[in-house]
Amino acid sequence: MPYDDSVSPTPHRRPLLVAAALAAVCLSAAGCGAGGDSGEAQARPRQGSSATSAVPPSVPPSRSAPAPDKTSASPPSASPSKTTGGRASGPLSGKTVVIDPGHNPNNHLHTREISRQVDIGTTHKECDTTGTSTNSGYAEAQFTLDVSHRLRALLQEQGAKVILTYDNDRPYGPCVDERARIGNNAEADAVVSVHADGSAVGNRGFHVILPALVRGGAADTSKIVDPSRDLGTRIAGLFVRATGSAPSNYIGSNTGLDTRSDLGGLNLSTVPKVFIECGNMRDPKDAALLTSAGWRQKAAQGIADGITSYFNG
Structure with a gap:
């Protein structure tokens, strides 16, 4: 969750649409095909975006937010290296993707270090923050x-070829400017920063944050x-x-897309990047979804499908 999203959100009611409508709009308008700044902590909602996207049916209600489910759909063991390649003959062979896991589980032990101000192109902000958590204590990081x-x-x-900005291999951070540099130095074909929000009860759903047009200081997003x-x-x-x-x-505004000019991870990027x-x-x-291992696998699949669709044009 980007740290400067700190203003209390104003909830809006979401229309209920059928899944068929979603698929049709996704294919025709969004071109989906077949198939907080990274160290910036409380989420401030921003209303409106010039982009449009399909609106899906509402998420089925859940009764409570259980402890994280670790018994199913477990991820592969973390690689000792942050940089790993895929199959030489795969459909994404030759593509470099940088994944930026928001925050760091140990940031709360290094509040002095993560409070250090860094240049985000248009102003200065904290190096990183702790992120948010569920009410039961499951951390965003x-x-x-x-x-x-x-x-x-x-x-x-x-x-x-996949590069992680960090892989539980450092005591805190990295700072938001370093996260941007990792993608830039890799000349990544795409960068995705993964987060979860921390807003009021009743505020639900996902959103993708896009870079605004920013020119100033170290920031120039005109090409991305x-x-x-x-x-x-x-x-x-x-x-x-x-x-x-x-x-x-x-x-x-129910599009699932938000455009922002205040996130260093986007402002300082010279390669295509979203949160x-x-x-x-x-x-x-x-929270019941986010703490489910099975749902997290689906979330990863949705992001992967979007990246693949982007590469396929």
Whole structure:
């Protein structure tokens, strides 16, 4: 969850549409095909986005937010290296994807270090933050690393070279500017920063954050705005299909897309990059999904499908 999303959101009611409508719009408008800044902690909703995306049926209600399910759909063991290649002959062979797991599970032990101000191109902000958690204590940083491992495995299976900005291999961070540099230095074909939001109860659903046009200081997003919008639109449409979750009912006017100019991870990127807030950890119904290993596998699949669709054009 990006840290500067700290303003209390204003909930909006979401229309209930059938899945068929979603698929049709996804294919025709979003081009989906077949199938917080990373260290910036509380989520501030921003209403409206010029992009459009399909609106899916509502997520089936859940009774409570259980402890994380570790018994099914377990991710592969973390690789000792952050950089790993896929199958030489896979459909994504030759593509480099950087996955940026939001926050770090140990950030709370290094508050001084993560509070250090860094240049995000337009202003200065904290190096990183702790992120949010469910009411039962399941941390956003645990969620993001788990989904990132699952996503890595799916992309590697298709032949992509996958780089994680960190893999539980450092005491805190990395800072948001370093996260951006990792993608830039890798000359990544796509970068996805994985997060979960921390908003009010009743605020539900996912949203994808796109870079705004920013020019100033170290920031110039002019070359990545359009491809990032394409990447984000495809991820949003296929995330719906894979998970059954609906776009956010409190950010992005039910499109599942939000454009921001205040996130260093986007402002400093020179390669196509988006953030995805997979759900609201503070809502019991969304939390029940986010703490489910089976649902996290679906979330990883939806993101992978969106990335593949983006590469396939």
